[in-house]
Amino acid sequence: MNKVPMTVAGEAALRSELEHLKKVERPRISDAIADAREHGDLKENAEYHAAREQQSFAEGRIMEIEGKLSNCQVIDVTQITRTGKVIFGTTVDLINVESDETVTYTIVGEDEADVKNNRISVGSPIARAVIGKEEGDVVLVKAPGGDIEYEIDQVQHI
Incomplete structure (x- = not known):
């Protein structure tokens, strides 16, 4: 199975969620099931269901998080040699050639993607x-809404 790239922060967030689910949510749900069982007939017990x-x-x-963590390749972007090229983990400023609008995106793993916060998946x-x-290259993005040309204005290795 192919390894899925993930930043150090992305892995830490998944591990934190996993720990919360195992140590907080599991016991809380088990207690809720036990309490609901004490109320009698399980067929008509809404709390139990x-x-x-x-x-x-x-x-x-x-199970989903454990699977993702077992198939992830954690990439520490602070340890990558700065080449000036756009790579996983970099932040890139793009200028729409037609409208002159500037957008900034950070390229992250699938699980870390959040378009509202300008974090896009490496597979987008x-x-x-x-x-x-x-920097300076013009690229053609084949988007669902049509082709868009962007000029790469700045590449930041944060």
Whole structure:
């Protein structure tokens, strides 16, 4: 199975969520199930069914996070040699050639992507178009809404 790239911060966030699920949520849900069982008939017990549903969700998320962590390749972007090229973990300023609008994106792993905070997945159309390019290069992004040309204004290795 292919390793999935992830930043150090992304791995830490997943490990923190996993620890919270195992040490806080699991015991809370187990207590809720035990309390609901004490109320009698389980067939018509809404609290019991809600707690079981929460348990199912939590266990599924635990399995999902453990799978992601076992298949991730943690990349410490602070240790990467600065080449001036766009690579995983860099922040890139792009200028839309048509409209002169500037956008800034940080290229991160899939689980860390958050478009509202300008963090895009390494597999996104924009990231795929700019990876390996340098400042001053013009790239064509094949987006769902049509092709967009961007000029790479600045590459920051943060």
